[in-house]
Amino acid sequence: MQLAAIDKIRISVSQSLPLKRKQQLSQYFTSANIAAFMASLFNFKSEKKIRLLDAGAGIGVLSAAFLDRCISEKLNFNTIELDAFEIDNNLHQHLYNTLIGYRNYVDLTIRIIGSDFIYTAVNWLRGNLFQENKFRKYTYAILNPPYKKIKNNSQYRLKLRYIGIETVNLYSAFTAVALSLLEKKGQLVAIIPRSFCNGPYYRQFRQYILRRSAIRRIHLFHSRNKAFKDDDVLQENIIILLECNGSQDDVLVSTSTDDTFDDLNMFKVPFDRIVSPDDPESFIHIPISNDEDIRDKFVQFRYLLDNIGLTVSTGPVVDFRVKKHLCMVPETDTVPLIYPCHFYNGHVKWPIFDNKKPNAIRVNQDTKKWLYPNGYYCAVRRFSSKEEKRRVVASVVDPHYFNGASMLGFENHLNIIHCNKKGLPCELAYGLAAYLNSEFVDKLFRNFSGHTQVNATDLRSISFPAKDILIKLGKWAIVNKKVMSTEIDRQLMRLIK
Numbered sequence: 001m002q003l004a005a006i007d008k009i010r011i012s013v014s015q016s017l018p019l020k021r022k023q024q025l026s027q028y029f030t031s032a033n034i035a036a037f038m039a040s041l042f043n044f045k046s047e048k049k050i051r052l053l054d055a056g057a058g059i060g061v062l063s064a065a066f067l068d069r070c071i072s073e074k075l076n077f078n079t080i081e082l083d084a085f086e087i088d089n090n091l092h093q094h095l096y097n098t099l100i101g102y103r104n105y106v107d108l109t110i111r112i113i114g115s116d117f118i119y120t121a122v123n124w125l126r127g128n129l130f131q132e133n134k135f136r137k138y139t140y141a142i143l144n145p146p147y148k149k150i151k152n153n154s155q156y157r158l159k160l161r162y163i164g165i166e167t168v169n170l171y172s173a174f175t176a177v178a179l180s181l182l183e184k185k186g187q188l189v190a191i192i193p194r195s196f197c198n199g200p201y202y203r204q205f206r207q208y209i210l211r212r213s214a215i216r217r218i219h220l221f222h223s224r225n226k227a228f229k230d231d232d233v234l235q236e237n238i239i240i241l242l243e244c245n246g247s248q249d250d251v252l253v254s255t256s257t258d259d260t261f262d263d264l265n266m267f268k269v270p271f272d273r274i275v276s277p278d279d280p281e282s283f284i285h286i287p288i289s290n291d292e293d294i295r296d297k298f299v300q301f302r303y304l305l306d307n308i309g310l311t312v313s314t315g316p317v318v319d320f321r322v323k324k325h326l327c328m329v330p331e332t333d334t335v336p337l338i339y340p341c342h343f344y345n346g347h348v349k350w351p352i353f354d355n356k357k358p359n360a361i362r363v364n365q366d367t368k369k370w371l372y373p374n375g376y377y378c379a380v381r382r383f384s385s386k387e388e389k390r391r392v393v394a395s396v397v398d399p400h401y402f403n404g405a406s407m408l409g410f411e412n413h414l415n416i417i418h419c420n421k422k423g424l425p426c427e428l429a430y431g432l433a434a435y436l437n438s439e440f441v442d443k444l445f446r447n448f449s450g451h452t453q454v455n456a457t458d459l460r461s462i463s464f465p466a467k468d469i470l471i472k473l474g475k476w477a478i479v480n481k482k483v484m485s486t487e488i489d490r491q492l493m494r495l496i497k
């Protein structure tokens with residue numbers, strides 16, 4: 001069957017799936033365009049026999065794209081053995097229909113395996129002789145694995161531990177297990193969420209794949225909601241090509257806005273820019289452009305807010321929901337309510353009466369839960385206009401501007417960087433604001449987002465320098481009164497030398 005025809009079936013099957021099961025099993029199928037792109041990434045060798053693994057095969061779009069490529073490029077092999085794991089029996093007939101036609105063109109053996117991929121693979125890898133399905137290592141694996149948190153006490157956790165895999169989500173488990181099933185120099189292409197690249201939870205998974213394989217290719221989608229747009233899946237996805245036991249070389253990185261790949265941009269990056277050799281966390285950095293300037297600095301800026309112990313939240317006060325508690329003029333039972341208009345040039349300007357926005361919110365049972373203790377924070381505007389020069393505009397919330405108020409209200413058009421809903425050390429708040437106002441961050445942000453909006457999730461994925469550098473930058477910004485200045489970048493460079 002042609003990929004375009006499979007794509008139509010994908011959409012209609014996907015719409016007909018019972019919602020609960022669909023969510024439970026993460027049945028979000030890959031579009032034909034993405035599948036063809038994924039299949040195009042394999043570097044085929046001159047082997048005579050291909051053994052392909054499709055783990056969590058759905059209706060078989062990925063295998064079909066793989067077979068399509070093999071046939072259309074007239075590759076020099078004799079047979080293909082395909083193992084398609086799919087736990088949902090209701091999909092088996094579709095899976096079969098997708099794949100069977102390829103037998104007209106190639107000597108193809110298809111095994112549709114209905115058991116749980118993780119359980120079966122762990123059995124295989126532990127050498128259980130009494131299992132139903134025989135196992136030989138694969139030469140290629142292609143996967144779009146299910147996405148689901150693995151609880152600490154779940155059977156999956158236990159099974160995975162038997163084969164030395166510690167991980168927290170099915171997508172990373174599928175990837176790690178598939179990698180273990182590959183023969184030497186075998187290749188794996190997977191589309192997976194980007195979340196494993198950072199953060200402590202995925203450290204062991206990162207280290208597992210880095211020990212066992214070389215990263216050959218990374219493709220990043222700029223838009224979070226385009227890769228699985230038919231299913232409204234909102235997450236940043238990457239496509240990765242790993243070579244089992246390969247020796248690590250430069251990595252080919254590519255980006256595109258969405259699955260049309262119209263604006264495909266490709267560049268080579270030295271591996272130590274992707275994973276720093278002295279980083280105990282083995283964070284995986286995906287440069288978003290081949291801009292030398294950004295790439296060089298990126299190596300130093302490898303911390304997410306989370307890694308610095310900070311959180312970013314959208315301002316919790318939604319004004320039209322608490323209208324009756326808002327006041328233009330501060331009164332004895334009110335505390336300051338801060339809108340984007342209450343900042344000028346990176347500093348607080350409060351209260352202001354030449355604007356229609358309220359300046360204060362009453363403190364009572366209804367509003368208390370939305371308020372933060374007065375303190376230092378870094379506030380970032382959520383919206384800017386297309387014409388505006390900068391996308392990221394950050395300001396310091398300095399407690400001294402609020403006449404000794406005990407609490408503060410932050411309105412919903414702001415993002416607030418805080419520490420467990422409390423204020424930050426003064427210098428850190430200044431350092432964060434100065435860094436976010438740097439040219440570097442603006443460039444970085446424009447590279448990764450075409451939007452004028454800056455949401456909390458965007459700020460969570462921006463890379464920051466180490467906390468001590470931010471504090472030094474903050475001290476400099478305080479002394480020189482330069483939270484918003486063209487000199488920030490130069491100072492930053494001095495600090496990281």
Ligand SMILES: C[S@@+](CC[C@H](N)C(=O)[O-])C[C@H]1O[C@@H](n2cnc3c(N)ncnc32)[C@H](O)[C@@H]1O
Binds near residue numbers: 028029030060086143
């Ligand atoms: C994200 S979908 C991807 C399907 C297909 N690979 C594609 O790209 O269109 C994941 C598939 O894995 C299947 N699945 C979920 N858990 C599984 C498990 N433990 N073992 C085998 N298959 C599983 C789901 O039923 C679903 O069809």
